[in-house]
Amino acid sequence: MSAEAKAPATKSAKRSVAEGRRELQDLIRTSKAVEERRLNPFHMDVGESLDLADRFFDLWETFPDLMLDAKALNALSRVVKLQESRLRYQAQLFHADPEAMAEKLKSFKTDTLFKAFLQCWHPVTELEQVTPQALEEAAEYWETLLPVAERRRERPRTQAPAMEELTLDDLLARGVLARDGFGSELATLWDELKTRGDVDYWAFIEAPSHAERIRRAYATSYLVTYGYAWLGEENGAKDGAKKLVLHPRAAQQAPTDSVSMPIVVLR
């Protein structure tokens, strides 16, 4: 092939690449409009869009262009999904074209809409009442509340207490710092759980004091959350009542899905 014959082919290929990028970007923008419910999903001909993407596919050589093509296909697959769910939705709730519905809604009087809505509406009942306990708490609060003038009055500036030095042992003694750190506390607890094996949750966190029980429950929540153990609900042997059982894992297994579960630790 001669050089002159080659040049026009390169020039048209370059135009096509730019044109192809433009077309795909338009396609992606239109798909986004469908996803945002600004456009009827059936206004987009998916078959035609696929042919369009296919027309330029041979031209893609760089990674960004291939990514753009993949993005366009992804967007089209979401449009198809929306088309399908729209059909299902319309089948469920009678056929309701949004544009026609909007026109119809504009035509109704306010009173007509109000009465129609009342026929389908079952409002939630909710009672509010001041209880004797709440009044008692409020009275106690009122007794201790200083007048506004006094609360806003500037306090005489007192001399700040002299600074004192605290050693590491002082901080450890006051419980501000832990000698080993939270990580090693978790490791110790995990070792204990692995030694004990499957154990009732409440038996595991049991401790002489309430503060210690809370601390163990707190650390156990980390073990479960980060996959060092898992929490299951099983039937109790005695009365068949459900009980929480902790199961240790030999190695950390990051959870794929998780659910928040509140557990109240009472005194």
Place this chain on the structure above:
Amino acid sequence: MAPERKEDKVKKAAHLILFKRGRRPGARDWELRQRLGKDWEESVKALNDNLAPLDLEVKRIEEPALVEGAEPPVRYVALLKGTMPPATARMAGWRVDHLAGLAVTLGYVLAKQGRAPRDEIEDLLAERLGRWRADRFLEQYVRSGYLREDDDGLLSPDWRTTAEVDLRDLMGRLLAMKADEAPGQDGDDEDEERGPDEE
């Protein structure tokens, strides 16, 4: 300690479900289980039977899960079993235009497969109610729990709509209704009734 009587459990269930305790009405399933014991469902059923003659019922509603794929939280609320006549609704403080706006909003959202852009709904409401009221009403619907707004500005039905509104019935009625011959203009209401969220 003597075991709790059944009647006392039903009373406790009533306190938990009927009285306002937090941001949302009713009680979560785990709260009922914790306070009423393992036969809590029987107590809730007994409460439901007691409320029936008063045209109230206890309903189980599933709230949207916080994390996709997680089990949805379950809540029990008491709601009106029947429907309210317009005169009673007006006396209870519900504004005609407020509920009419909600009907229009839900009708449009449902016609758009359960999610619709907020600005389109605002335009729809503003045509009859004016821009300021349209915006205010939408804020109130979202705050009350009738609608939820996501990061993309799309509105969808929220927990209160799921609990209170028979959506299928509403759509059926809206589709079946003939257009009013003279829709007229909607001016401000003469009586200043308080809306459900207005202070």
